[in-house]
Amino acid sequence: MKYKCLVLDHDNTTAATTPDIQYPAYVKSFQSCGLEPKLTEDAFIREEYKGLRHYLKIELRLDKDVLKRLEKAFYAYFEIHPARFYKGMEQIIRRHRTAGGYLCVVSQSPEKYIRRDYRENGLFEPDIIFGLELDEKKHKPSSYPLEAIMEHYTLEPKELLVVDDKLNGIEMARACGVQAALAGWGLAAPEIFNTLRENAGEALFLERVEELEHFLSEEKDESF
Template identity: 40%
Template sequence: MLRFDCLVLDHDDTAVRSTPTIHYPSFSATLQQLRPGQSISLQRFAELCYDPGFEPLCSRVLAFTPEEMKIQEQNWLAAVRRTRAPFWPGMVPLLARYAAAGGHICVVSHSNEDTIRQDYAAAGAPAPELVFGWEQGPGRRKPSPWPLQQIMARWQLAPDQLLMVDDLKPGWEMARACGVPFAAAGWGVLCDAARRDLQARADWYLERVEQLEDLLYSRT
């Protein structure tokens, strides 16, 4: 018997391993294009994406102009189109078993819906029933509670019938605003500051994908 009727997943670094395989290489290439000779390690990139965040990293730390921000976005979109982010080992069979047991799978992410659906299809994972991506706009993106409110309304679910899984704080903020249980995807956390923060905030801090499967079915 399922413990949660609906599994709400973040995408990047929660379902798929995208920062080391797509986002960081794309960013590094853009940095060499716009700031020749300057480099940022993967670890430092993860730290800066956590605090102050990716947009402030570009606009404040690196002082990208609006024109340079457009170049960064174009380079990133090109990288996303040519490379499929791999799902974390064990995630696709976990989703298949969960869907077969009658669970609803939804995605709330800062990636685009088209990219998310293409990643799921390419991996042979069950298609998410609802996807709320970056295209929803500022007032409807996480950490706004709007995506979770829409999911609960779709199936008339109470907050405790959902489980939100994310590797960063915006997912936790959204879940907290709705009273939805939150599990931190520790397998995708790339910096110590985020790890400490999520360990302190999350209802469950999961180090491995297998622990998520245990949580979905366990009543203890």
Template identity: 35%
Template sequence: MSEKKQWELRVKCLVLDHDDTVVKSTPEINFPAFLRSLKDLRGTTMSYEQFVEYNFDPGFYEMCADILHYTPEEIRYQEAEWERAAAVTIPAVYEGLPEILHTYVENGGKICVSSHSMRKTILRDYEAAGLPTPELIFDWACPEGKRKPHPYALQETMRILNLKPEELLMVDDLKPGYDMAKACGVPFACAGWSDNQIPVVREYMQKYCDYYLKTTAELEKILYKD
């Protein structure tokens, strides 16, 4: 489909999560870094499935603060360990996304990012994968009360780009992105191609999301009018 041009957009703005929606960063970077911090700070470990489940609900920050009871200093320690890991490893992009996103932008679409990664990491990964540069990025540097799942990123995207909720599509692999989209009335598509689609995540997302996309090719099919 991506070889065709001049389609009429159904979705004027894609708001993309980054980790495990665009790049394969949790298995390659985030989870190993988290385990190192967990061992240092609590002398214990966690399975990949449990880690994903906590990130799904209640969310990464809530896992650190409310479940692991990390102090603010320990949270900063964990962040520093993640930044060290992210600085030396560039994760792979999911197959098909470069072509899909370039064609989307060529047809007038806007790309924004709402993520718990850092802006510099997001931009580096986009450049390394040959992806179009996002119009707006809402990253971990946002104040705690404005990070996903808070709807701030979507509210600001609509304000800055002068768009209505129905003109956006939020794409994420986990529940915090869904919660943010739901709060704003923005359609939501689950990145079902993600490595994070363990059974509890997949079952919830298939039940509640507007779209459950098993492949990146399925994303392209919903961006344009018939």
């Protein structure tokens, strides 16, 4: 086993959340609140990557009451629509767990939906999940989740691999001296794809799930 612990992001890294759930949820939540959903799917992906709260609060200037109603309608869609995993991710996760590895998730999605998605895709639930419920100050890029995982399992940084589609996950890994891989397979917007590639730094940039599988199957360079 190359790494004792895989630390995976969820949305658009393991699960195709934005095209399958988040964008339809955005459309339906806006419509249910009497608002016009003006973003195309590509535009939504760009805003989601930057942070939807900024778009809703700063650009649309929606008040707190409207934001609460939107959030309620948004997650009502999540309740009945599990996310499909990208082809190949199930095999990577299953192989790692079968070999006795730890699987942790660090995400800004609610924990209950992450657990539901793993079950619906025929997998055991992750060992540890740091989700939306975590104190905001401890969200990525804070090093807190990785530090907690290493302390819990008595692991060294070289024994973990972080896989994430956003730079905040890479910054979290960098702060702890942990190897990271940028997941490029869920990036539909070319400018986001190119920006990540240019700013990957020491992190691996993987365009396809198959590249992650290949990387995990290679012998580990113990000089890292």
